[in-house]
Amino acid sequence: MDTTARTAVVTGANRGLGLELTRQLLEAGDHVVAACREPGRATALNELAGVHPGRLHVLPLDVADARSRAAFVAELPLVLEGRRVDLLVNNAGVLHAGERFGRLSEANLEHSFRVNAMGPLLLAEALEPLLADGARIANLSSQLGSIARCSRFGTPSYNISKAAQNMATALLAHALAGRGIAVVALHPGWVQTDMGGDQATQTAQESAAGLLRLVEGLDPGESGGFFDWRGQPLPW
Numbered sequence: 240m241d242t243t244a245r246t247a248v249v250t251g252a253n254r255g256l257g258l259e260l261t262r263q264l265l266e267a268g269d270h271v272v273a274a275c276r277e278p279g280r281a282t283a284l285n286e287l288a289g290v291h292p293g294r295l296h297v298l299p300l301d302v303a304d305a306r307s308r309a310a311f312v313a314e315l316p317l318v319l320e321g322r323r324v325d326l327l328v329n330n331a332g333v334l335h336a337g338e339r340f341g342r343l344s345e346a347n348l349e350h351s352f353r354v355n356a357m358g359p360l361l362l363a364e365a366l367e368p369l370l371a372d373g374a375r376i377a378n379l380s381s382q383l384g385s386i387a388r389c390s391r392f393g394t395p396s397y398n399i400s401k402a403a404q405n406m407a408t409a410l411l412a413h414a415l416a417g418r419g420i421a422v423v424a425l426h427p428g429w430v431q432t433d434m435g436g437d438q439a440t441q442t443a444q445e446s447a448a449g450l451l452r453l454v455e456g457l458d459p460g461e462s463g464g465f466f467d468w469r470g471q472p473l474p475w
């Protein structure tokens with residue numbers, strides 16, 4: 240067993256930023272547990288597993304579902320083979336487009352809260368015993384979750400759930416400080432993925448590289464902070 244390689248868990252890893260983060264972590268020599276809702280249909284991930292034999296495990300996880308989270312946490316030690324998790328990337332996220340004031344949907348609000356806010360918090364809590372001392376937790380947030388930067392009535396389910404996730408980040412930073420585990424909220428920029436769309440200004444490669452650089456260089460004193468992919472602090 241290679242004892243120098245780090246081990247990362249990435250959620251929502253089958254496409255978009257999660258897939259690119261997984262790809263770059265593997266290229267850096269790390270072990271990756273890539274979690275996604277339907278591993279059987281995760282073609283790109285399964286191809287990556289072939290390119291990096293033994294270093295990529297693809298496990299099922301719906302972050303919004305308590306039973307799925309419990310099954311993931313129970314299965315994870317089997318693929319970790321005694322290792323602990325050095326990096327948890329809570330990447331899975333959902334954005335319900337087209338919301339309008341006067342026509343808000345309780346279902347969209349609830350679903351967004353489950354995926355974007357409850358998922359990262361409850362997964363981090365459940366995985367805590369499997370995290371290494373000094374591990375990092377990167378919560379993929381958004382500048383749209385910044386209350387200070389709120390400039391229009393747009394995507395409320397998303398913005399509210401990311402603001403709630405930001406509070407979860409701040410709380411987790413306190414909960415895990417005793418073990419030297421740094422927890423940060425990260426805005427990846429406007430990224431060319433299914434969520435960001437074709438007009439987005441950055442490629443997933445650029446964003447993922449910036450995010451991983453930031454996480455790598457994190458100072459424990461920066462735990463509980465909110466940063467963009469270039470490492471610039473963002474206002475809450």
Ligand SMILES: NC(=O)c1ccc[n+]([C@@H]2O[C@H](COP(=O)([O-])OP(=O)(O)OC[C@H]3O[C@@H](n4cnc5c(N)ncnc54)[C@H](OP(=O)(O)O)[C@@H]3O)[C@@H](O)[C@H]2O)c1
Nearest residue numbers: 251255256276301302331332379381429430432433434435
């Ligand atoms: N793209 C941007 O410009 C941008 C900007 C700011 C923040 N972000 C944040 O960055 C993260 C990644 O975004 P992205 O652009 O890569 O989005 P994306 O292309 O829409 O991909 C979203 C990923 O999340 C997964 N997911 C959704 N609901 C899930 C659930 N309940 N359980 C598990 N996985 C779930 C999706 O899985 P399925 O394939 O199964 O649906 C997919 O893998 C998100 O948290 C997003 O909010 C993105």
